[in-house]
Amino acid sequence: MRAGDRDAQARPDPRAGRGVAGHHARLQRRREPGPEVAYALRTANKIRLQPEVYGELREQFGLSAQLAVRAIAKACEAYKRDKTIQPVFRPLGAVPFDQRILSWKGRDRVSILTLIGRIEVPVLNQGRWRTQPGTTVRGQADLIHRDGKFYLAVVIDVPDPGDLTEPPEWLGVDLGVVNIATDSDGTTRSGKALRGLRRQNLRLRRRLQATGTKSAKRLLRKRRRREARFARDVNHCISKALVGRAKDTGRGIAPEGLQGIRDRVSRACSVCGHVDKRNRPTRDDFRCVSCGHAAPADHNAAINIGRRAVVMQPNAA
Numbered sequence: 001m002r003a004g005d006r007d008a009q010a011r012p013d014p015r016a017g018r019g020v021a022g023h024h025a026r027l028q029r030r031r032e033p034g035p036e037v038a039y040a041l042r043t044a045n046k047i048r049l050q051p052e053v054y055g056e057l058r059e060q061f062g063l064s065a066q067l068a069v070r071a072i073a074k075a076c077e078a079y080k081r082d083k084t085i086q087p088v089f090r091p092l093g094a095v096p097f098d099q100r101i102l103s104w105k106g107r108d109r110v111s112i113l114t115l116i117g118r119i120e121v122p123v124l125n126q127g128r129w130r131t132q133p134g135t136t137v138r139g140q141a142d143l144i145h146r147d148g149k150f151y152l153a154v155v156i157d158v159p160d161p162g163d164l165t166e167p168p169e170w171l172g173v174d175l176g177v178v179n180i181a182t183d184s185d186g187t188t189r190s191g192k193a194l195r196g197l198r199r200q201n202l203r204l205r206r207r208l209q210a211t212g213t214k215s216a217k218r219l220l221r222k223r224r225r226r227e228a229r230f231a232r233d234v235n236h237c238i239s240k241a242l243v244g245r246a247k248d249t250g251r252g253i254a255p256e257g258l259q260g261i262r263d264r265v266s267r268a269c270s271v272c273g274h275v276d277k278r279n280r281p282t283r284d285d286f287r288c289v290s291c292g293h294a295a296p297a298d299h300n301a302a303i304n305i306g307r308r309a310v311v312m313q314p315n316a317a
C-alpha cells in the first residue's frame, strides 16, 4: 500500500539545506527538457522519452544516472495526467527519490543523493509510521517543500488490518474555506494556492472582458480550464491524503455533513463539551469561555466531528 506521510520531516543542517535547495531548484526549473519533449512527442512513455532527454539531463543539469531516470519518470507522470497540455513544474515542486538515491540510516537519518553529492539529513518529526505496529519504510519518497521547510513524504508498507468491521477510532474532517480540509490530527490541507489562482483569474477576467478581442476570449477560456483542472487536482490530492491517513491509522472517516450540526460542531468545546457562540471570538479561533481551551477553530471542530462519528467507511484503494 502506498501512503504519503507528511509527518516525516527532514530539517537539514546548513550545508545539507543548501544541497537540498539547490538540488530542488535546478531539477524543477522550467527549462528542464522532460515536460516539453514529452508534450512535443505526445508521449508519456519513459522508454521513449529517455533517449531524447537523458544526455541533456546528465550533461547540462549535472544529474547522476538515477536522478536523470527519476526526472524522466516525473515528467512522464505529469504529462500522463493531462495530455492536452505541457506540464510545468513549480520551482519548488516535489522531487521523487527511490531506494537507489535515498537510503535510511537507521530511522532518524536519511542519506539523499543530490547535485552536490550524498548528504545525510537528520529526520526530526517522524509521524505515525514509527508507532504503527508492523510498518516498514520503503526507499520511495518525495522531497516536498511547504512553508519554507522540506518534508519527506515517505512510502510505507502497512500490514493489512484484515476483516476490520468497525474502526476503533474516527478521523474527523472539517471541510472549510480558509483551509480546504483540516483533520482531527490537526493536519491542514491548504486551499491557499487555489484561492490565489482564483483571485488572479478574476482580475485578469475583468481586464480581458473589457478588451473583448478574439485572443482575449481565447485566453479567458484557457484560464478557466486551467483553474478547473487545478481545483480538481487539489481536491483529488486532499481526499487521497485524508483517506490514506485514515487507512494507515486504522480509522474511519467522519465527514462534516449536515449544515444543521455545523454550528454546534463549531461552537462546542472539544475538551469540556461546553457549547457557546462566544467560544468563537473570530472566525479562525476557538476559545472556550468555560474551560479556556484554545485552538484553531477548524481543528477544534474536526475533533468534535471525529467524536460524532457520522460514518463513512473509506474504501479507496
Ligand SMILES: [Zn+2]
Pocket (backbone or CB within 6 Å): 269, 270, 271, 272, 273, 274, 288, 289, 290, 291, 292, 293
Ligand atoms: Zn471547554
